Amino acid sequence: MTASVLPPRPDESELGPIGRGLQIVPNDGGAGWTLVAVIAALAFLAALAAGAAVQVASAAATWREAISHEATIQVKPDPGRDGEADLARAAELARETPGIRTARILSRDDAERLLEPWLGAGLDLSDLPVPRLIALELARDPKPDLSRLALRLKIDVPGSSLDDHSAWLSRLAAVTAGIVGFAISAVILVLGASAGAIGFATRGAVTGHRDVVEVLRLVGARDGFVAWLFAKRFARLGLLGGLIGSAAAAAALLGLALLSDNGASGGTGLIAALAPSPWTFAAMAAIAVADAAVAGAVAWTAVKRFLKVHR
Amino acid sequence: MNWDEATTAPSVVRLDGVGFRYGTGPEILSEVSLDLPPRSFHFLSGPSGAGKTTLIRLILLSVRPTSGELRLFGETTADLAGDRLTQFRRRMGVVFQDFRLLDHLTTYQNVALPLLVQGYEEATFRGEVVELLQWVGLGDRIGAMPPTLSGGEKQRAAIARALIARPELILADEPTGNVDPALARRLLHLFVELNRLGTSVILATHDVALMDQVEAGRLILLDGRLYHDP
Ligand SMILES: Nc1ncnc2c1ncn2[C@@H]1O[C@H](COP(=O)(O)OP(=O)(O)O)[C@@H](O)[C@H]1O
Ligand SMILES: [Mg+2]
Numbered sequence: 001m002t003a004s005v006l007p008p009r010p011d012e013s014e015l016g017p018i019g020r021g022l023q024i025v026p027n028d029g030g031a032g033w034t035l036v037a038v039i040a041a042l043a044f045l046a047a048l049a050a051g052a053a054v055q056v057a058s059a060a061a062t063w064r065e066a067i068s069h070e071a072t073i074q075v076k077p078d079p080g081r082d083g084e085a086d087l088a089r090a091a092e093l094a095r096e097t098p099g100i101r102t103a104r105i106l107s108r109d110d111a112e113r114l115l116e117p118w119l120g121a122g123l124d125l126s127d128l129p130v131p132r133l134i135a136l137e138l139a140r141d142p143k144p145d146l147s148r149l150a151l152r153l154k155i156d157v158p159g160s161s162l163d164d165h166s167a168w169l170s171r172l173a174a175v176t177a178g179i180v181g182f183a184i185s186a187v188i189l190v191l192g193a194s195a196g197a198i199g200f201a202t203r204g205a206v207t208g209h210r211d212v213v214e215v216l217r218l219v220g221a222r223d224g225f226v227a228w229l230f231a232k233r234f235a236r237l238g239l240l241g242g243l244i245g246s247a248a249a250a251a252a253l254l255g256l257a258l259l260s261d262n263g264a265s266g267g268t269g270l271i272a273a274l275a276p277s278p279w280t281f282a283a284m285a286a287i288a289v290a291d292a293a294v295a296g297a298v299a300w301t302a303v304k305r306f307l308k309v310h311r
Numbered sequence: 312m313n314w315d316e317a318t319t320a321p322s323v324v325r326l327d328g329v330g331f332r333y334g335t336g337p338e339i340l341s342e343v344s345l346d347l348p349p350r351s352f353h354f355l356s357g358p359s360g361a362g363k364t365t366l367i368r369l370i371l372l373s374v375r376p377t378s379g380e381l382r383l384f385g386e387t388t389a390d391l392a393g394d395r396l397t398q399f400r401r402r403m404g405v406v407f408q409d410f411r412l413l414d415h416l417t418t419y420q421n422v423a424l425p426l427l428v429q430g431y432e433e434a435t436f437r438g439e440v441v442e443l444l445q446w447v448g449l450g451d452r453i454g455a456m457p458p459t460l461s462g463g464e465k466q467r468a469a470i471a472r473a474l475i476a477r478p479e480l481i482l483a484d485e486p487t488g489n490v491d492p493a494l495a496r497r498l499l500h501l502f503v504e505l506n507r508l509g510t511s512v513i514l515a516t517h518d519v520a521l522m523d524q525v526e527a528g529r530l531i532l533l534d535g536r537l538y539h540d541p
Contacts, residue, residue: 022427024413024416024424024428026415215411216424218400218405219400219405219424219425219428219472220425220476221397223397224394225430308393311392
């Protein structure tokens, strides 16, 4: 009956895990899955909002990029003037402006083709006064002084006008900002709702395992250690829910893109804008990560507060 | 008492006029005073319901005195909270009367728990835990879950958990209540041995026969009062 006659060492494979695999606080099973489902549903909405915002912002950037080095001079026909001379003069003024790379006079045919979508093909427009256009290609550096050019045109070619798309661009910027702001508010709201659900679930879990928590503290666990156990668990649930929700949102977006591709092959404009970019998926993945972070932080705080109250 | 000794080695547990009641209930302990020097061994006895478990919970800082002062290891314990509270608890090992093993952990994991929650790596304590389990006669039950253990086995697992972190003070609440007299004697000698190695022990029991086996101080709880038997 002394230490010298110990039986042979037991089979240590039976010890059970101590490190990663050990659940010091038992799992809740069902309750955990309910929370994952709630977080997944919320993450789906947040990821859609975030993805849409990224799509809109990047499409807007593409459009902006495409048209920011274009401008057009329009010369309205005036029976009292020599249209061809006016066109040539306007083009010359443009070419003299530093920062304008090229000024190309669109032929009458070009102009008529541009009107086709509105007036229909096969119409003989030769008798009609069709406005003529000069396409300008702008350099990024030096930036052309377009307002000065506009004034010169007003003086030399009274029937002309310069359109640098700035009105359209500023409206695009406003709409983009609105959509992005809306999406950010939606993401914040949804994360807030997830945080509420997680806080509720954490308080349930810590109350449900009160006896375990008490034993842990009595055998020397710091409050921070206990809080960390719960934070880890809920961060994992948050990540899982977030991934499920984001993946569903990504799948929905891809499906939408595929549908629209079927309709219009090699689509442009709105259709092209629907094709998801890597940034869109990055934003959706960020939602999952944010869910995990929010879950961990909320659980940690909730448990710490519980332990403080229940000394 | 020699002045030198008093300053270098403060009392492990010191109560001055401690009173306690659960909520608004009757006073369970009143005017309890005691002063246990380091390396001492004390039995805490009294009839069932006398307040032995309650006194142990007070020392463990699991409940707070309603009146009077409690000092541990020479320090006051008033208004303790958070990590300071944990620091005190890490210097004590407790065997609960109802064991309080975690049912979802193996015996090995339960016994390793105090080290685990202090952040030790398994590699540093694995051999020690297995050895202690063998020593209390649970070498063949290391992978068993507490619900499958007998009362005596649970008791020994609970004792092993209280000892594993080498506490300065052991609080054992009826640690021989569920075992046959032979094993009770063996477990008692385990505590005596630990005490010889320098650990202070408070062992609550209502078993007078057990107390007669060891020369030790006796604290007796009766009607809320604490009496010292030499
Ligand atoms: N949590 C509690 N709430 C209220 N009363 C309690 C509680 N625990 C114990 N008591 C009461 O305190 C008294 C002392 O109990 P206890 O300390 O367990 O005695 P012992 O361990 O000596 O048998 C008993 O009357 C018991 O009913
Ligand atoms: Mg008791």
